[in-house]
Amino acid sequence: MARSVYVSGIGRGDGRQAVELGVMELLTRHVDKVGIFRPLLHPPADHVLDLLRSRYRIDIPVADMIGMSYDEAAALQAEAGLDELVSRLVDRYRALERECQTVLVLGTDFHETNIPDELAFNARLANEFGSLVLPVVGGHRESADQVVAEVRNAYRAFTDLGCSVLAMIANRVEGRDKQDVQRRLTRTSSVPVYVIPDDPALSAPTVAQVVDATGAEVLLGDASGLARDVRRFVFGGAMLPNLLDALSDGSLMVTPGDRADLLIGALAAHAAGSPPLAGVLLTLGLRPDENVLGLAARIAPGTPVLATKEGSFPTATELSTLEGRLSSANPRKTETALGLFELHVDTTELTNRIELSRSERVTPMMFQHELLERARERLMDIVLPEGTEERILRSAEVLLRRNVCNLTLLGDEGAVRRRAAELGLDLGLDREPGAAATAARARVIDPVSSPLRESFAETYAELRKHKGMTVELAADVVSDVSYFGTMMVQQGLADGMVSGAVHSTAATIRPAFEIIKTSPGASIVSSVFFMCLADRVLVYGDAAVNPDPNAEQLADIAIQSAGTAARFGVEPRIALLSYSTGTSGSGPDVDKVRKATDLVRERRPDLLVEGPIQYDAAVEPAVAATKLPGSPVAGRATVLVFPDLNTGNNTYKAVQRSAGAVAVGPVLQGLRKPVNDLSRGALVQDIVNTVAITAIQAQQGARA
Template sequence: MTTTEPHCGKSLVSLGIVDMLLRRTRRVGVFRPVISVDSPDKRDKNIDLLLKHFKLNLDYEDTYAWTAHEVNDLLAQRKPDEVLSRIIEKYMALERRFDFILCIGSDLTSESSTFEFDINVAVAQSLGSPVLLVASGAKDDIDDIVSPILLAVDAFQAKGSQILGIVVNRADPVQIYPITSALRRKLPADAQLISIIPASEMLASPTVREIAAHLGAEVLYGEGMLDRQAHGYMIIAMQMEHYLDRLRPDVLLITPGDRGAIILSAFLAHQSHMYPPLAGLLLTTGVGPAQSVRRLLDGLPGIFPIINVETETFETASAIGSVRSYITADNQAKITASLQLFATHVDTGAYQERLIRIEPRGIPPQMFLYNLVQQAAANKQHIVLPEGNDPRILKATAHLVENDVVEITLLGQEEQIRRVLNREGLQLDLSKVTILQPEEAPQFEDYVETLYELRQHRGINMEQATDLMHDVSYFGTMMVYKGDADGMVSGATHTTAHTLRPAFQFIKTKPGISVVSSVFFMCLDDRVLVYGDCAVVPKPTAEELAEIALASAETAQVFGIEPRVAMLSYSSGESGSGEEVERVRT
C-alpha cells in the first residue's frame, strides 16, 4: 500500500485492510521498508497504531528495515542494492511467519518525496507484490485528484507491478461520482477497482493535545481534556458582547494571554447550555492570565483546555494551519469512525476476490538474487575460481567472503592477486580464501596422474597430462572431479570452449542426459528468464532442442522459477521458413 502524495490518510486505509484480513486469518503482519522518525526513540505512528489496536503478534523492531536517514546515507554512498537487500531480508523473515503481510510504503513527506516514491516502486517490484494506491481527494479540481493517480499507475505498471486497486480518501461527497467517472475513463482495464471515501470532519480535526505538541505549548488547564477535538479555529479580537454570538461548536479560540475578559467569558460560554461547547483556548504572546484571573480559574471545576505559547497571534494562527491530525491507538473514537468509513465505502469482497485472482508474474530479480544467496549460505559450498587475477573475479570474491556465502579457492600467483587488489582498491581478506598456483599445489602430481589414467585411452601421455594440468581450467575442473571443490565458475577471461573442454573430457554428462547444454539467467526489470542453450550447441537437432528445453526447465525449477517453455528461432510467427525455423517447430 502506497500513497500518491503526502497526507492521503493511509492510517484509515491500513486499519481497514488489516481488519479485513484478520477476518480471514489471524496470521497477519505489517511491514514498512522505510520509516520516517525524528529520533531513534520515536515509533512510526502507522505501525504503532496497527500493532497496538489489533494486538498483532509482532515486535516493533521487526516491522521495518531502514529509517529514511539511513537510506539517504546509503544512496549517497551509491549502495542501492544494500538498501533493497535488507528490505527483502526483513520482509522474507515475516513471510515465513505470516499468511499475509501489509507492506506500507514511505510517507512522501520529505523534500526528497520523488526519491521516496521511486523507492516504493522499487520495493513493490522487488517483492513482486500487488499495489494498493491511496490518493487524496481533498482538492477542488478533479484533474488535480486524478493526475497523480494516473502517473502512479503508469510508474508501477512500467516496472511490472500489478495494481490491486485505488482508494481515494478525504473526498468531497459531492465529487465522489465525478472522481469515479474520470478514473474509470482514464485508467487501464486492469486497474478499475476504485473506492472513494468521503472526508470526515472528525478524522480531519486534531486534538488539543496534537495542537499543543505541534506548537510546543504549555498546558495551563484541562490536562485531562486534551483529547478534545478542534473542528476549527477563531481568532478573538472583539469585545465579549460581539464575539459570543459568533461562536461555533468545538472551535479552538486564539487570543492574547492578557485578555482576561475573553478567557473568563469563553469558559462561561462553554459551560452554558445557551452557547456551543468549545475545544479550548490557545493563549498567545507568552503573557499568561493575570494572577487575579488565574485565582478565579483555580477555584472553578471542569476547566476546559487552556494552553499558552510564546509566539504572536498572527504567527500562531499561521503555524496552527500545518497541524496534522493522526489516528492513534488510544483514540478509539477515531479508530471506530475509520473502520466504519472503510466498511461503508470500500468493497472488501471485491478486494478479497482480486487478491485471490492475481497471479504472480514470475520471480522478481531482486528476490531471485536474495533467494540465491540464502540458499548458498544455508548449504555452504566450496567453489574454485580459475581466473584469480581478474578484477571482476576478485570484486565478486570480496562480496562473497564479506557475506560468508561460500568457501573460495582462487587459482593464480598470490603476489599477482595482491597487486590487482591494490590497483583496484578492493578490500579482500586473503586469509579467508585459499590461493593455489597449480604447479605449486600439493595435489598437482596426484591430479596429473588422475588425468593420465582418465585420458590415456585417447593417447595422452604423462608429459602431456602434466602440461595440461598447468592450465587453470584443467586444474579447477580436476578439483571438482576429485571432490576437492563442489563447483567451478569460469569464463570471465577464458572462452566457453576453453572452460568446458576439461569437463567434456572427464566429468561427462549427468546420467540420462546425452547433450551438454547451458543456460543464462537473465534478470530483467520485472522477472527472471532462463535462456538455453546459448553457448554450447551451435546447431542442435530437433531432438537435442527438446532435451535442452527439458534440462533448462529442470534448472529453472531448482532455482525457484516456475518453468513455462517457449521455443525460439530467428523468425517470429509465420514470417519465416526454412531449415532453422522448421527444426524449432518440430
C-alpha cells in the first residue's frame, strides 16, 4: 500500500481544500490510522487541518502533524540552504509516518511565501516522502482551453520532476465546460483526470464570515442562522415591491438601519418560504427600535439580523472579496464539498490506484462511510413522512449534499418550505436539472391534496375489505403521512420509507404490516441494531419489535439477522443468548433458546450458530475457551440474538451508553419492501445512517 498521498496545487484559488477533504474521506473508509502532515503552516491557525482533525477524530498531537511555519522555513533556507530545509521536513514527516498506516500530505498554499518555486518544492517533498502526487488545477473563471492547457502543463511539470502522479484534478471548472474539458483531457492523459464543476455554495461565505469581516453586531439569530451560506448580496434602498423582485435564495439584504419597512418585508417573504434569505445586514450604525426587532424575531425566528457602523459603500467593498472556506465550524459546507467530490471523482478507481486494502478492524466511522458509499451506487427514492420535523429536514440536507439518495418529503408544501427557510436549509426544491443531473434531488408531496390519494384509497380499501374498509374511510386513512408513504413504497413510487422521529414505532410499522406484509419465508417482522464498537461491528436482534418471541419466531429472527448482517458486510456467526451456556442450565427460558438453536441448524445448516450461550462467552475468547472450548462461534460471535425484547432493548442501550458504541437502527427485516423505524430521540447522523441503510436494502430488493 502506498504510504501517502500528496495533494498539491499550482497556484491560489484552486479550491484544493475540497479535494483534500475528499481524499481524507476516501482514506478513512479503508484505513483505521490515517495521519495528516502539513509541511509548512501560516500561524496561528489552519482551518483545513483543524477540520480534518475534528471530523475524522485524529488523536495525534497537532505539533506532530506540522513541519514548521513559513517564516521558520524561510529563515532556515536562508541560513543553511534548501537541502537542510527539506531534510528537516523529511525527518518530521518520517516521525509521523511511523505512527500511521497512511498519510495525507497537504501541500503549500502559494500565499505570501518566500519559496521561489513552490511547485518544484512540493514535487521535491513528495519524492522525498515517497508520496503519490495528486495535483489540483483551478479552473475558476477560465475558459475550457485554458483549463485543458494548465492541466497538461501541470502533469508535465510534476512528471518531469520525477513524481509519481496518482491522477489529475481540474477543480472549479465552469459547469457548461465540464464535459468538454473531461473529454479532451481523458483522450490524451495517461492517468485518470477528474473534472469537478464550480459550486457557488462552496465559494459562498457564511453569515458568520460576514460578521467577522464587517465587525457587525448580531441583533437577532442563532448559531444555525449564522452558518447559512450567503449566495448573493442585495443592497436595498428601493420601495418594498421592487426589493422583493431582487431577492433570491440565499440573499443577504444590506440596507440602512432605519428602513424598518424593508427589514420586516424581507423577513416576511423569508418566513413564507419564498425566497429563503441568509439574513439582513443593517448599515450606518442605525438600530431598529425594540418593537421592530421583536416583530422581526417572531416573523423569522433564528434568521440573522446584523448591524454595522459602516455605510453601504465601505460595507460593499468589504463584502466584494469575501469567499467561503471549509472549516469545522461549518459542517454543511463540508457535506457539500464531499458530495461534489464523490459525484465527480471515481473513488473506486482512485482507491485502486492508491492500492488501499481494507483494514480488518472496522471502526464506527468506517462502517458509516461504507453505508454512504454503497447507498450512492444507485440513487434510490426514499420517502420521509415527517417532512416538517427539524431533524428530518437537517438530515435531508446532508443526504442531498452527499448525493446519498433522492428524497420525497411528505407534508403541506408551504409548511415544509417555511420550516426549511426558518432553519436556513437548502433542499434544492426549485433547482432545475443541469450539469449535475445525476445528483440527488428532493420533492414535496402533500398527502391531503395529492392526486395519488384517490387511487391509494381504492387500493387500500381493496386490501382491507375483509375488515369492512370502504373507499370513503380509506381516503381518510391514506391521508395520514405514514399510510401515504407506505402506499408509495407498495406502489413502486418510492423505494423505501423511514419514519419515527416523531411517530411511535406502532404508527410507523402498522401500515407496513397491513399493506406491504412479510416477505416469502418470513413468519414475522423483526429488527436489528448495528452496534459499532471501537474495533468491530456487532448485530443485535431483536431489540425493538417482538416482546416475547417463541422458539420458532426466535429461530426466524436469528436467520433474518444473519442475512441482514451478511448483506452489510458482517460475517454472520450467530449466538442465541441466554442466562445459561451449553447444557449448564434448564428451565422454560433456556429450553426456548435451545429449541430455537436446533431449528436454525435444521433450517440453515450452512450457518454457524451456538446457543444457549451467555453474552460474555459469545464475545470474549478467554471466557469462551473455558465455557465452550472448540466452538466455532463462542468468543467470535457477530450476530447476537436476545431471548426477548426486554433483554435486547436494555442491553443495546447499556452498551451504547456505557461503551460509547454507535447504534445504527433499528433496521426492520422480514418485510417485502424496506420500511425502517427511528428512535424518537434519533440524532441527525442516526437518521442519515438509517436512510442510507434503507436505500441499500432497496438496491438489494431491486436486484433480486
